[in-house]
Amino acid sequence: LGAGKTTLLKNILERENFQRYVVIVNEFAQIGIDKQLIVHEEETLFELSNGCLCCEIRSDLVSLLNEISEHTEDYAGVIIETSGMASPMPIIQTFSVDEAVPEGFELERVVTVVDAGYLDINLAEYPEAADQIACADRVILNKTSALSDAEKTQAVSRITSLNPQAGCIITDYSRVDVDELFSVRRESNPFPVFKPGSIQPAQNGLVIRAAHESNVSSFCLQTENKINTDIFLDWIQKLVMYHGNDLIRMKGILFFYDxxxxFVFHGVRNSLDGELDEEQQLTTNNISQLVVIGRNLDRDQLTSGFEACFY
Incomplete structure (x- = not known):
């Protein structure tokens, strides 16, 4: 979560030869922020929200693929941006063995974007992080500017220990050679070969995680009121100060009174960032939206804190 998947997708879609691709964006939360941040033809941009493709809404993906299959002559391919909470293996299996997937759809590659600064923490706390690396055909180690050369080497070594077959691209702002990225194709064997000890096996040798930690949830806040900039920044900084370890991801589109x-807002654990959308590409009808994903969220406390920021 917050590693730079949407930024990578935006970089890809800027290329003219990807304009005819269908894009499916999966949001763990009820409100879809990422879809609003992607500039793409509306009729080829779909959203599957309020759950992960690896579990709750996998059937929705199959239904959408069947809908898309009726117009395949109009499209060059499909790009799926999963939630950062998703485990890839059930999705890989969907394309490999689910007879409900329409003919002609083949999984060509899995790309995993890793936040270099939080690699060790995420691997320690979330089994999905290891799954995502182990299943990848290519791993993008992103946000590396703050790391020393030794730390970069250590991060690449950690990734290689989980998946020695996937190449690792070191970058910032998800800047990659798109042609090189899309030149990678999966082997004929649809299932990755895991290095022993790198990932927890299931009884049949495959990892199928269909549920996430029960204490991880998402909460969506939205309002038509303008936001007081100073009060919001003070509130969000205190929220991170006292609850940063439980705040996995925050993202939002906010309308400040001044x-x-x-304002496009991003938060990953203790890190906060954001920028004004001065080109006015977003279409949210002046409704401020903030999505919070974390552990043991106190919804009443979040709601009252957010409402106190109204101007």
Whole structure:
């Protein structure tokens, strides 16, 4: 979560030869922020929200693929951006063995984007993080500018220990050679070969995780009121200060009372970032939306804190 998947997708879609691709964006939360941040033809941009493709809404993906299959002559391919909470193996299996997937759809590659600064923490706390690396055909080690050369080497070594077959691209802002990235194709064997001890095996040798930690949830806040900039920044900084370890991901589109452009807000654990959308590419009808994903979220406390920021 927050590693740079949507930024990578935006970089890919800027290429003219990807304009005819269908894009499916999966959101763990009820409100879809990522879809609003992607500039793409509306009729080829779909959203599957309020759950992960690896479990709750996998059947929705199959239904959508069947819908898309009726117009395959109009499209060059499909790109799926899963939730950062998703385990890839059930999705890989869907394409490999689910007879409900329409003919002609083949999984060509799995790309995993890793936040270099939180690699060790995420691997220690979330089994999905190891799954995502182990299943990848290519791993993008992103946000590396703050790391020393030794730390970068250590991060690559950690990734290689989980998946020695996938190449690792070191970068910032998800900048990659798109042609090189899309030149990678999966082997004929649809299932990855895991290095012994790198990932927990299931009884049949495959990892099928269909549920996430029960204490991890998402909460969506939205309002038509303008937001007081100073009060919001003070509240969000205190929220991170006292609850940063439980805040996995925050993202939102906010309308401050003293700005004419919407503010795109991002938070990953203790790190906060954001920028004004001065080109006015977002279409949220001036409704501020904030999504919080974390552990043991106190919804009443979050709601009251957010409402206190109204101008």
């Amino acid at each position: 700005e004419n452009s919407p």
